[in-house]
Amino acid sequence: MAKEVIEKIREFNRFYTAVIGVTNNHILQSDYSLTEVRVMYEAYYSPGITARQLTGILQVDEGYLSRLIAKLVKHKIVLKKQSKEDKRIYALELSEKGKQLFSELNRRSSEAIATLIEHLTTEERLELVRLQNGIKNLLTKK
DSSP, X not given: OOHHHHHHHHHHHHHHHHHTTOSSSSSTTSSOOHHHHHHHHHHHHSTTEEHHHHHHHHTOOHHHHHHHHHHHHHTTSEEEEEOSSOTTOEEEEEOHHHHHHHHHHHHXXXXXXXXXXXXXXXXXXXXXXXXXXXXXXXXHOO
8 A cells, every 4th residue: 555645544634633623632622532422422322222332333442441431320421221131231321411411512513513614615515525425435345
């Protein structure tokens, strides 16, 4: 693979992570990391999701994820409910506090993206989405 191609992809990655603000340890002026917010996202949209399922979705180490979930449980953001069928499995969902927190973070995220693209025309916004879909399609191509 051409060294220049790899360097250009890495350059874009550095640019994009800085633009969307994931290079600091806290997302959207909150006390939470990107991975913690992703756990909240998954628990919000898939109540009952398990840690094992999250490990696959987020592609993170099980031990790290376990500590992260424990922190969110301790802060009463995530609830763990033991499975009746298999006592080793816990379903995760957001508490009321977690739902309120996630809704606020989700709102801030949408506002940040709106601000990021406000200078673009409608056609340019549609082109941006088309290009992003193209990147996604290429990187998930088998």
